[in-house]
Amino acid sequence: MTITIVLRNVKTVKGTAVDILLKNKKIVDIVPSGTGIGENIIDYQHKVFISSGWIDMHVHAFPEFYPYGDVIDEVGYKTGVTTIIDAGSTGADRLPDLVDSCINAKTNVFAFLNISQIGLQRIDELANLNWLNEEKLKKTIVEYKDFIIGLKARISNSVVGSNGIEPLKIARRFSSDTGLPLMVHIGSGPPGMNEILDLLEKKDIITHYLNGKANNLFDQAGQPLPKLLQAIERGVHLDVGHGTASFSFKTAEIAKQGNIPFDTISTDIYRNNRLNGPVYNMANVLTKFLYLGYSLTEVIDAVTIHAAEWLNKPELGRISVGDIANLTIFSVEDEAISLIDSEGAVREAKQKIDVKGVVINGEFIEC
Structure with a gap:
């Protein structure tokens, strides 16, 4: 019974x-x-x-790709997160292995497919355009259509090398051909931020939008770039993607003052930043946004209702x-807690x- x-x-x-x-x-x-x-x-x-169960829109849950990987349930239900989205750990070459690894996991898993067929096998996966194989990508999407929810393009200088903005232009074409939106990692340039923003469309995601690097979404006076405001108007989605190097309290404070709020809060968690910080777990990341002055409702909606809406799975965002x-x-x-960002800055919170x-x-x- x-x-x-x-x-x-x-x-x-x-x-x-x-x-x-x-x-x-x-x-x-x-x-x-x-x-x-x-x-x-x-x-x-x-x-x-x-x-409703927390949804983390940006994790790395393919442990074979060191250092950017972890065991699914270690970054999932054990941290209070019931659904994780692997953010491009694997491309077409290894996506089947990621799917197989979900069989014995309790946590719900979906994935962004890396536009590079090698995924994070190496961290300059967009430096060779031969790795952007559209035929393999499309075949993988057809075979795993219920698992893949978008495409991932890491558009920062260390990833694209001398290719500049070209991988994002190719990603845009892949997106148009498959009907899948893009999650775009932003970081150090070139390419420049305005070049990236010009290519983003409705439902695309900018992840790491609160990073403190020079090539970010705010000008030297702390004002949002005009092209960022235009992108938001088009329906581009802003995701935190905290990670080891991509969340700055200073940038987050500028964004709040400028009324550029998050759509979703995610961790960009993997084994190293789970065990050694500055991420640790979703609760720690959410605590940072309580400290910044967002309400509990705003914070929790970002990992429930808003994430579920983007996924087109409203049942995951409601009770x-x-x-x-x-x-x-x-x-x-x-309870007092010291919170640390990706730049080593510390804030003292009371809750x-x-x-x-x-x-x-x-x-x-x-x-």
């Missing part, structure tokens, strides 16, 4: 206290706090929040009766987000 699990006395991010009932992997009821009936009652005594249960349970603790558990595809797991 399947038992009913009751998550009792939990709060939504808007402060509503409820009980959530789970059975046969699904949310079967949402009732007033303290009224849920079931065989297994887990009473959180109004001390925790619950949201609704009848849906497969993917939930994250967390608290906001009044932190702490993950308590997840429900992943109907399975409750304490974290």
